[in-house]
Amino acid sequence: MGFLDNLFGNNKRDRSAQVAKERLLTVLVHDRVKLTPDMLEQLKIELSEVIARYVPNVNPSEIDVSLLRGDSSDHLKADVPLRRTPPTGGNESDRASARFDSR
Amino acid sequence: MARVITVTSGKGGVGKTTTTANLGTALARYGARVALIDADIGLRNLDVVMGLENRIVYDLVDVIEGRARVRQALIKDKRLPEMYLMPAAQTRDKDAVNAEDMIALANEMHTDFDYILIDSPAGIESGFRNAIACANEVLIVTTPEVPSVRDADRVVGLVEASEKGPPRLIINRIKPRLVSRGEMLSVDEVVEILAIEPIGVVPEDEVILSSTNRGEAAVFNAQSIAGRAFDDIARRLRGEEVPFMDMSEQPGVLERWFGGLFRRRAKA
Ligand SMILES: Nc1ncnc2c1ncn2[C@@H]1O[C@H](COP(=O)(O)OP(=O)(O)OP(=O)(O)O)[C@@H](O)[C@H]1O
Numbered sequence: 001m002g003f004l005d006n007l008f009g010n011n012k013r014d015r016s017a018q019v020a021k022e023r024l025l026t027v028l029v030h031d032r033v034k035l036t037p038d039m040l041e042q043l044k045i046e047l048s049e050v051i052a053r054y055v056p057n058v059n060p061s062e063i064d065v066s067l068l069r070g071d072s073s074d075h076l077k078a079d080v081p082l083r084r085t086p087p088t089g090g091n092e093s094d095r096a097s098a099r100f101d102s103r
Numbered sequence: 104m105a106r107v108i109t110v111t112s113g114k115g116g117v118g119k120t121t122t123t124a125n126l127g128t129a130l131a132r133y134g135a136r137v138a139l140i141d142a143d144i145g146l147r148n149l150d151v152v153m154g155l156e157n158r159i160v161y162d163l164v165d166v167i168e169g170r171a172r173v174r175q176a177l178i179k180d181k182r183l184p185e186m187y188l189m190p191a192a193q194t195r196d197k198d199a200v201n202a203e204d205m206i207a208l209a210n211e212m213h214t215d216f217d218y219i220l221i222d223s224p225a226g227i228e229s230g231f232r233n234a235i236a237c238a239n240e241v242l243i244v245t246t247p248e249v250p251s252v253r254d255a256d257r258v259v260g261l262v263e264a265s266e267k268g269p270p271r272l273i274i275n276r277i278k279p280r281l282v283s284r285g286e287m288l289s290v291d292e293v294v295e296i297l298a299i300e301p302i303g304v305v306p307e308d309e310v311i312l313s314s315t316n317r318g319e320a321a322v323f324n325a326q327s328i329a330g331r332a333f334d335d336i337a338r339r340l341r342g343e344e345v346p347f348m349d350m351s352e353q354p355g356v357l358e359r360w361f362g363g364l365f366r367r368r369a370k371a
């Protein structure tokens with residue numbers, strides 16, 4: 001049946017139950033962590049302060065924080081662009097990534 | 104001392120009232136003294152599901168506001184002499200009751216019953232909080248659908264934070280055929296996602312509709328598969344070890360052999 005399913009485009013990943021499970025697991029990462037927009041802003045500001053002690057040119061408004069589901073744990077991922085000095089024009093920047101386990 | 108068990112869900116319409124009526128009836132049929140409390144103030148329904156709507160004189164809010172004694176408000180079941188219903192007020196809103204009122208009520212009823220089952224309103228607001236305030240145990244009902252499971256997860260978090268002990272899960276309206284086709288979340292998947300102990304699985308069953316029409320719990324109907332599932336849950340509540348029903352019903356022979364072809368046709 002697996003072979004036929006693949007042949008006819010009915011492989012397991014396309015089934016709606018599988019899609020439902022993936023979507024639920026992802027949305028629940030966000031629900032469970034309960035990071036409000038205010039907390040998120042504060043997190044970015046404090047993060048940039050800490051990082052600025054070690055690395056120059058961090059702008060809190062450019063930090064991108066996201067929650068991701070991993071296999072054994074969930075992750076809070078922060079993407080911290082570092083502006084190049086002197087500015088090379090445009091929005092070009094090197095990016096430093098930091099990962100923190102969210103549980 | 105009664106065990107006070109609240110049936111709640113987060114999302115509305117997933118089967119809390121149906122579950123409360125059936126579990127209460129099943130427990131009473133095993134000889135337990137059972138009180139059902141409808142905590143869905145303003146949207147009372149347990150009375151009609153139980154077929155007791157014509158006997159209401161006083162309600163929960165009358166008791167809490169001192170216009171009636173507990174004994175006066177409790178309605179005796181039509182068939183089971185050891186089962187009683189405390190109806191919700193229909194013309195009031197949920198602010199007529201608070202958590203302390205519910206705790207006081209449960210304390211007053213404790214010695215007269217073996218089980219007090221509370222039918223919670225949907226949501227996570229004060230009505231829900233009142234309904235779990237006096238519970239020693241919480242049962243969370245969900246259907247195998249994304250919005251319902253998501254809301255159930257919220258309620259799991261709130262119940263766990265309220266020191267009630269771990270809530271247990273009832274998965275309602277499962278359709279084995281859809282599960283075997285991969286078009287409905289399976290019991291295992293829902294349990295894995297919510298990570299709480301299941302106490303029962305109830306299949307979709309048309310008898311629920313006809314039973315509700317008549318105001319008689321499905322557990323009275325030996326033909327009802329949902330009725331049997333609720334009976335199993337009642338036995339588990341009583342501490343019996345009852346194996347879970349096999350929900351992995353195979354698709355029909357035609358479906359099995361030609362399912363792929365049919366589905367492809369349908370897509371084209
Ligand atoms: N296993 C089942 N099979 C078929 N129908 C069901 C089943 N369980 C519940 N239903 C139907 O689903 C509907 C909602 O059920 P019910 O009133 O028990 O939900 P509820 O969670 O109490 O809703 P509310 O949040 O509005 O209080 C009813 O029409 C009921 O008959």
Ligand SMILES: [Mg+2]
Nearest residue numbers: 119120143148
């Ligand atoms: Mg209800």
